[in-house]
Amino acid sequence: MKNQHNNIEKLLINGLIEGDQKSYKILFDQYYDWLCNYVHKLSNDSTLSEDLVQNVFLRLWEKKSTLHITSSLRNYLFRSCHNEYLMHLRKQKKEIDLLDELKWKALFQLYQENEKMQQEANWLKIESAIEKLPKKCQEVFKLSRFEQKKHKEIAEILGISTKTVEIHITKALRFLKTNVSAFFF
Numbered sequence: 001m002k003n004q005h006n007n008i009e010k011l012l013i014n015g016l017i018e019g020d021q022k023s024y025k026i027l028f029d030q031y032y033d034w035l036c037n038y039v040h041k042l043s044n045d046s047t048l049s050e051d052l053v054q055n056v057f058l059r060l061w062e063k064k065s066t067l068h069i070t071s072s073l074r075n076y077l078f079r080s081c082h083n084e085y086l087m088h089l090r091k092q093k094k095e096i097d098l099l100d101e102l103k104w105k106a107l108f109q110l111y112q113e114n115e116k117m118q119q120e121a122n123w124l125k126i127e128s129a130i131e132k133l134p135k136k137c138q139e140v141f142k143l144s145r146f147e148q149k150k151h152k153e154i155a156e157i158l159g160i161s162t163k164t165v166e167i168h169i170t171k172a173l174r175f176l177k178t179n180v181s182a183f184f185f
Contacts, residue, residue, distance in 0.1 A: 151166060
């Protein structure tokens, strides 16, 4: 009986290789449901199972002239469906990884934009606080912090003593600390 089954399989394989549609239909009718059940056990998705098994049968027909089936036809189809399912999982993982990467990039970009807006808002608060300083104190502070001038240079530019420069800078820093620090801490 087993020998007869092997002969029938060989006839079907040879018919398939020669492009015989009847052999293909017999193979399809004989194995399709069994293969769908197997893939469904792996995937738990009947639509996906049918799609993957149909892909295997489609590829079987497309590559019929180059087929080299050394094991039983049943084992060949079983292994083909198993591999098709594994390829689906790999593709799905790549898609998920790509989506994760895109999500992280979008989040990072959103974070950077938010950070930039926050910095701009903070800078406006600092500028506003600096504008509230007395005129001379404002000048000294801007020369010191924005133009990176030394105390001696500031004193020469404004015609005041270095001690007065130090007093203005101390006063400005104290004012900014009390009026702006709430925004940063």
